[in-house]
Amino acid sequence: MLTFEQKKAIIETFPELTKKEISLKRLNYHFEDSLYEKTIVVEKLHPNGNGFVFVGDMPSYSDVAVKGLVNIRAFNEQALKEIIAKAVAYLSEDTTVEEQWEDAKGQKVTLLFEQRSWVVYFEGNFEEAFGTYEDAVRYLKDDGFDKK
Structure with a gap:
């Protein structure tokens, strides 16, 4: 399992994401150029390594929580990079x-x-x-x- 610092470093390789500090030393990462009202890609990244990535209703993720979020606690580097890239694409493409x-x-x-x-x-x-x-x-x- 990646540490908080490792996850943070991976997430920050995406220049299109903007970090915003929230309560309890957690971080959100926003995609300000989203075509939709939803802008948070990485939500509530916690110093204990827990956090969520927004995938909406992407069919490739079956373990989606109620708000379209996937828990990234046990993700490795490759899986984390992949899900973030897909989330950014999901929010930036008007796919038909x-x-x-x-x-x-x-x-x-x-x-x-x-x-x-x-x-x-x-x-x-x-x-x-x-x-x-x-x-x-x-x-x-x-x-x-x-x-x-």
Whole structure:
């Protein structure tokens, strides 16, 4: 397990992050150029080595806490660098993912990931929005749609 000082040194290799001291000698690291309201990438880095990194709803992290945070207490150097890089990319890219879905009647819908929401469009018109990909897929499958 990395020490507080080691984690701090790794985090500070990301020039786009700004350190802010908070209570109990803990540190937050902000990404001020975030495209979203959320700017804290590393949250509550504590002298005991505990801390969190914001990953939102990135599908590659299954151990996410309620607020989209992953505990980095046991992370090694490579894992810490990787998660911080992904978090910065997540907050700085207006990523759009698009999928086509079709039902047995040949009706087509589009599922788009836009601005952190999964949105279903039918014939170009807004149909429904979801907070997670899983909820959107469940909705589409319940209505008889399959991914094409």
